[in-house]
Amino acid sequence: MKRHHQVAFSLLLVPFLFSADSVERYEPLAGLAMQTPGSSIRRASEEESGYLVSVRGPGFCSGAPITGTNLVITAAHCVVESGTDAVGARYDLRVERSGVRYDILEVYVDMSWKDGTQSKDDVAVLVMESPIPGPSLHLSNSFEPNQSATLIGFQPSGGGSWLRGADYDSHSELMSTSYASHATVPAACSLAATSFKWSKNGHWWIPCGMVPGASGGPLVIAGVNGPTLVGVASSVDFKLESNGVAPVEKVQYLLRNRELYRKVPGLAAPCCTSGTQR
Numbered sequence: 001m002k003r004h005h006q007v008a009f010s011l012l013l014v015p016f017l018f019s020a021d022s023v024e025r026y027e028p029l030a031g032l033a034m035q036t037p038g039s040s041i042r043r044a045s046e047e048e049s050g051y052l053v054s055v056r057g058p059g060f061c062s063g064a065p066i067t068g069t070n071l072v073i074t075a076a077h078c079v080v081e082s083g084t085d086a087v088g089a090r091y092d093l094r095v096e097r098s099g100v101r102y103d104i105l106e107v108y109v110d111m112s113w114k115d116g117t118q119s120k121d122d123v124a125v126l127v128m129e130s131p132i133p134g135p136s137l138h139l140s141n142s143f144e145p146n147q148s149a150t151l152i153g154f155q156p157s158g159g160g161s162w163l164r165g166a167d168y169d170s171h172s173e174l175m176s177t178s179y180a181s182h183a184t185v186p187a188a189c190s191l192a193a194t195s196f197k198w199s200k201n202g203h204w205w206i207p208c209g210m211v212p213g214a215s216g217g218p219l220v221i222a223g224v225n226g227p228t229l230v231g232v233a234s235s236v237d238f239k240l241e242s243n244g245v246a247p248v249e250k251v252q253y254l255l256r257n258r259e260l261y262r263k264v265p266g267l268a269a270p271c272c273t274s275g276t277q278r
Helices: 046-050 109-113 168-178 248-256
Strands: 007-008 033-036 039-043 054-055 060-065 069-076 094-097 101-102 102-107 122-129 149-158 183-190 205-207 217-222 226-237 243-247
Touching: 046 183, 054 069, 060 149, 069 226, 101 168, 102 248, 122 248, 149 226, 226 248, 243 248
Parallel strands: none
Antiparallel strands: 007 226, 033 039, 039 183, 054 060, 054 094, 060 069, 069 122, 094 101, 102 122, 149 183, 149 217, 205 243, 217 226, 226 243
């Protein structure tokens, strides 16, 4: 993986050779919160946890169902297979909630996210065979950071602690040794409106620092009709201090142009079907 100013939430756990002494100790869950620069990652409340589903395929990701539809929103890199750009060809791509499996009919995804800096395009719309029972989020048309918001996503934990390295590389090493024993815990990060920063690459930077597992998790506001999705967790910086969040406008773009970006799980990806947002 190339090291960028911004690092994609790669969910494939690659083994590394390292000394046990090089693993950073991680913060305890006691008090239900972990301080990171400018933010607090905490255990999600029962209500917040209810909006999450797990997306299983090339890795383990977060996602959120959309109210009144058979749609689930997640990150593109959670469903696109490395090397082939196929969706669900090598891995058993599915959505799970409370141990129940839900199958996917088709996926809308713009391959522009593979540029490596394009968190703004790192969005996938999953069309389910039927609506997923349980809590769901309304879908906003756009987002301006004029109110507080909360990022929700799964985070790894083990032995009563968050599993978390000192930086992206040490975190990957840590996860390579704890993969068999770690659990995933719904986590949340509450944000003031003033904490959002707009990237020159067209996405939001927010001071949460969630690690892999949160990919595809929803950024949620208190909307007029209830809890509303306004962004999708995509990336983390090298120091694990800030997350890149794809704006909800990309979700709406994919829905308006679904014929351009449709992929059917289990089929090999054609050569040149991706487009760019205008």
